Amino acid sequence: MKKVALICCPNEKKSGFNFVKDIDKESQLFKLSIDYAKKIADEVFVLTKTYGLIKEIDYTSSYDEEIIFRNEIENRLWSLAILEQLNNFTDIHKDEFVILADKNYYRNYAKFLKNVDTPIGNISTEEKINYLRKELNEDEKEKTSYGEKLHILFNSMKKYNYTNFDEIPFTNGIYVVIDKKEKYKDMNRIVSIGTNNEDNKLIVRLKKHYKNGSKDSSFLRKNIGKSILSYNEHDYLYIWNINFNDKINQSKYGELRDMEVEESLDYKISKYMKERFEFICFEVEELKERSRLKEGLISTICHDKDFQCSSTWLGKYSPVEEIKNSNMWVVKGMDKNQLSEEEFRRVITLCVKSNEERKEYGTV
Incomplete structure (x- = not known):
């Protein structure tokens, strides 16, 4: 049995950041999620809309994209593809899964996984960042540089x-x-x-x-x-x-x-x-x-x-x-x-x- 972490990729970088805090959150949350996942899991995957699961070691910013589902059917089809990939890469009945993403990105496939933890699924972005920093003991670490x-x-x-x-x-x-x-x-x-x-x-x-x-x-x-x-x-x-x-x-x-x-x-x-x-x-x-x-x-x-x-x-x-x-x-x-x-x-x-x-x- 192994522990597997799933992380939602950051949105595709777009024009029109309204506040500098949006840049902070965009970069910090993903970086902290990766660091935390590496600390607690044996394998780390990034969730993307177009490519499904990407192994963290193969992931680059070129995969960044905004994951938006136009309707429930689209979400379910995407979730089915994710579940199929998980079945190929992991043992969905024995492995332990930690999903660092909003509920929208796991609700249709998590129920098929035997052992699942979603520690940041229902909290705000600010709370997600604070939680991950606390878990990593990074409260005092330097913030993202200018x-x-x-x-x-x-x-x-x-x-x-x-x-x-x-x-x-x-x-x-x-x-x-x-x-x-x-x-x-x-x-x-x-x-x-x-x-x-x-x-x-x-x-x-x-x-x-x-x-x-x-x-x-x-x-x-x-x-x-x-x-x-x-x-x-x-x-x-x-x-x-x-x-x-x-x-x-x-x-x-x-x-x-x-x-x-x-x-x-x-x-x-x-x-x-x-x-x-x-x-x-x-x-x-x-x-x-x-x-x-x-x-x-x-x-x-x-x-x-x-x-x-x-x-x-x-x-x-x-x-x-x-x-x-x-x-x-x-x-x-x-x-x-x-x-x-x-x-x-x-x-x-x-x-x-x-x-x-x-x-x-x-x-x-």
Whole structure:
């Protein structure tokens, strides 16, 4: 006989978190449930609507989905499939089952299991979290960090890339660059944060990052290029560092440029960015607020002890120490004040507002 734990997967991350507490609950309850299940059970499974039972060791955030049953028949059919899987993976007559989910996710199959415990089935989310913390003796443990909350929030929002920047419904704001091949706690990792310093130029600013030949107008392009050259120990790095938007530099050093090398490098930079980067954006009208929130976001994320780059991240080869040390494509903001609680809530509010679907109404 063994003990088996069943956990309901978290809802699919969606746009429109109304309060920061929703992010707290979304992440904390699932994490605590997993930790508790591992502590008390021999096997742990995650309940999903589409795939049924997923072994905890095979589970990733890609399985997250909102489990909603349109009617009782749909619930019963799903429950029948769960029971069939349990019958394959366990001994439903002898094993002991602990179900960490709401009653709606077990009521139609639990009655067929011989030994069942549902310790959090009929209590509020807040009470669930408190119960699990108490059982794990985690009352005093550190709460979810702002860095993790920001990753949850930004990974939940509408994504933009070089193909659809014109769909951004505002012209002033902050953009967050997410790298699809870098991970932070199973989420795509934030690798840069920027804004438009000229009013109404947000979309123009983003497009410059993908324009070949614009390395001196795009911090991202220039520094990704530096890292590629440094990785290859290419002696063109010295020339690439020169700002040729400066007319004096253009006059003094223009003849040193090798456009064939730059064209090849531009191609590699664009390919790297297109394959890896997605952007989320939220509207911030005033430049002063944009600048403060940008530096606060950078500092908050960089000071998160769990925020690390992978061993293959290109920025590790940057000749710029700030980039290597920050694990981001940034050189400023890391030493600024981190977001206050008020500022963090302000970011949440701005993100929710910016991510709401904007409907166009015809004339009446």
